[in-house]
Amino acid sequence: MRRPHEIAAGVLAASVLALVPLQADAQDAPDALSGEKPQPNGFKIGPGRLHLFLTEGLSYNSQAVAVPVSPGSQNFTLGGAFLIDTRPGLNLEIDGGNNTFGLNGYIDYVYYTNWITAGASDASRFDAAATLHGEFNRDGAVGFNVADTFSRSNNTYTPSIAVGVISLYNQLAVSVPIRPGGKALEILPHVAYGVELFSQYSGATPGNCPTCNPNTLSQNNYQDLQGGIDVRLKFLPETAAIFTSTYDARFYNDTNPAVNPNASELKLQIGLAGLITTKLSAVIKAGWAQGFGTGSISTVIGQAEVTWLATELANLTVGFLRDVYPVSGYGSYIDDRPYLSGKIFIGGRLSVSLTAAYDFFDYATSPVNPSGRNDSQLTFNATAEYQALRWLIVGGGVLFTYHTSSLNFNSYNYTQWVPYVQVTFTY
Numbered sequence: 001m002r003r004p005h006e007i008a009a010g011v012l013a014a015s016v017l018a019l020v021p022l023q024a025d026a027q028d029a030p031d032a033l034s035g036e037k038p039q040p041n042g043f044k045i046g047p048g049r050l051h052l053f054l055t056e057g058l059s060y061n062s063q064a065v066a067v068p069v070s071p072g073s074q075n076f077t078l079g080g081a082f083l084i085d086t087r088p089g090l091n092l093e094i095d096g097g098n099n100t101f102g103l104n105g106y107i108d109y110v111y112y113t114n115w116i117t118a119g120a121s122d123a124s125r126f127d128a129a130a131t132l133h134g135e136f137n138r139d140g141a142v143g144f145n146v147a148d149t150f151s152r153s154n155n156t157y158t159p160s161i162a163v164g165v166i167s168l169y170n171q172l173a174v175s176v177p178i179r180p181g182g183k184a185l186e187i188l189p190h191v192a193y194g195v196e197l198f199s200q201y202s203g204a205t206p207g208n209c210p211t212c213n214p215n216t217l218s219q220n221n222y223q224d225l226q227g228g229i230d231v232r233l234k235f236l237p238e239t240a241a242i243f244t245s246t247y248d249a250r251f252y253n254d255t256n257p258a259v260n261p262n263a264s265e266l267k268l269q270i271g272l273a274g275l276i277t278t279k280l281s282a283v284i285k286a287g288w289a290q291g292f293g294t295g296s297i298s299t300v301i302g303q304a305e306v307t308w309l310a311t312e313l314a315n316l317t318v319g320f321l322r323d324v325y326p327v328s329g330y331g332s333y334i335d336d337r338p339y340l341s342g343k344i345f346i347g348g349r350l351s352v353s354l355t356a357a358y359d360f361f362d363y364a365t366s367p368v369n370p371s372g373r374n375d376s377q378l379t380f381n382a383t384a385e386y387q388a389l390r391w392l393i394v395g396g397g398v399l400f401t402y403h404t405s406s407l408n409f410n411s412y413n414y415t416q417w418v419p420y421v422q423v424t425f426t427y
Contacts, residue, residue: 041391042427047094048093049092049093050090052088052089052090052426053090053091053424053425053427054086054087054089054425055106055423056084056086056087057083057084057085057087057421057422058082058085058421059082059083059420060080060082060083060417060419061080061083062080062416062417062418063078063080064117065078065079065081065117065119065120065123066164067079077410078164078411081116081117081120082115082116083110083112084113085108085110085111085422086109086111087107087109089105092104097139098136098138099135099136099138100135100138101134102132102133102134103130104131105130106128107126107128108126108129109124109125109127126152127151127153127154128151128152129150129153130148130149130151131148131149131150132146133145133146133148141180142177142178143176143177143179144175144176144177145176145177146172146174148170148172149169149170150169151170152166152169153166155167156196157169157196158196158198158220159333159361159377160327160329160333160363160373161198161220164411165198167196167198168196168198169195169197170195171193171224172194173190174190174192175188176188176189176190183234185231185232185233186232186233188232189227189229190226190227190229190230191225191227192226193224193225193226194224194226195221195222195223195224196224198217198218198221199218218253218254219254219260219328220329221254222250222251222252222260222328223251223252224249224250224326226247226249227247229245230242230243230245231243238274239272239274240273242269242272243268243269244285245266246266247265247266247267248266248325249326250263250327252328257294260329260331261294261330261364262294263293263294263297263326263364264292264293265290265296265297265325266290267288267301267324268287268288269287269288269302270285270287271284271286271303276306278309279310280306280307280308281306281307281309282304282306283303285303287300287301287302288300289301291332293331295365295366297333297334297364301324302321303320303322304319304320305317305318305319313345313346314344315343316341316342317342319340320336321337322334322335322337327363329366330364330365330366330369330373331364331366333361333363333364335359340356341354341356349386350386351385353382353383353384354381354382355380356378356379356380356381357378357379358378359375359376359377359378359379360374360375360376361374361375362374369407372406373405375406376404378400379401380398380399381397381398381400382398383395383396383397384396391426391427392423392424392425392426393426394421394423395421395422396419396420396422398417399416400416400418401418402414403415403416
């Protein structure tokens with residue numbers, strides 16, 4: 001997860017795309033009176049179905065817009081606003097056995113009301129997101145996978161940039177699974193190319209943020225190229241040894257090293273993944289990140305994660321992740337992240353989920369900030385979704401973010417609440 005500044009639109013989008021599969025599962029239950037299964041929703045396309053949905057949501061974001069601390073001031077603070085989301089979208093999943101294809105996407109008009117902060121409606125905009133994936137020749141000795149992720153929202157993949165900006169992001173990823181002699185051994189060459197472009201939406205620079213000044217914001221635009229080879233070897237029915245390797249190179253549209261020092265990372269890890277018991281599964285990886293360039297970092301990385309499968313309808317995951325990523329303005333940063341997540345289905349209609357995480361971001365020293373930078377972020381997200389009818393799902397939740405930084409700017413030091421409710425109509 002590379003979205004440290006999630007706010008209302010992102011929360012609603014993530015929950016909406018999870019609703020269509022819930023609806024599709026519940027529709028298979030026989031009718032209580034007739035005992036017959038109802039006709040499934042959606043338009044049949046080959047072995048799959050196309051589902052359309054429309055979501056109406058209302059949320060309150062305590063850090064929605066940047067406003068001057070006084071009339072005419074060049075210093076800004078973050079103000080709250082109620083947001084109204086109107087989001088039509090689609091979900092298409094085609095499972096042809098040996099070949100699968102999926103497309104999920106939506107367009108979202110986010111209306112910022114003036115109910116709390118005058119002039120907040122100036123930040124109203126269109127957001128969008130889409131994911132496309134295809135897996136071909138899944139049972140063969142050589143397969144081919146392709147995936148594309150697109151988003152336009154105020155959720156940025158770059159934690160060094162403050163709140164109050166729009167991110168336009170796209171990544172295309174291709175992998176070629178190679179399974180010599182069956183599926184016990186899988187070799188996975190992979191490559192991905194991503195682009196992220198930034199723009200302003202609130203009409204003002206929040207807190208005089210140095211990395212999102214409207215005159216220099218485009219200097220943070222980047223292209224990212226990743227490539228590597230992963231290996232997975234099963235030595236028990238449900239357990240495998242794993243090796244992962246990724247070289248991550250970042251290229252900025254502005255090549256001034258005083259603004260964006262070049263940095264790239266080569267990451268190698270080995271570990272184990274699989275079932276410990278019938279109720280417990282685990283992932284354990286450890287390795288090294290070797291940095292190259294002015295703002296590079298070389299350090300130990302790894303992950304330890306345990307999932308408790310309490311029942312078929314309830315699970316709980318706890319883990320710790322340490323990794324290194326390229327980042328604009330500093331070169332690279334380390335993310336130390338303990339996390340927790342759980343989900344439960346109740347009565348076949350109610351889904352409740354909870355996630356919590358603490359991120360400690362340690363940025364490399366750079367010409368921009370020779371003394372470096374440390375940020376801390378605590379996030380908590382609770383959601384509930386209830387399928388009232390085959391075509392109607394109601395939900396709600398709350399996202400809490402507490403972010404502090406060694407840099408004394410309003411856009412880096414804030415407490416954010418985003419409670420929301422939503423109604424989704426599906427077909």
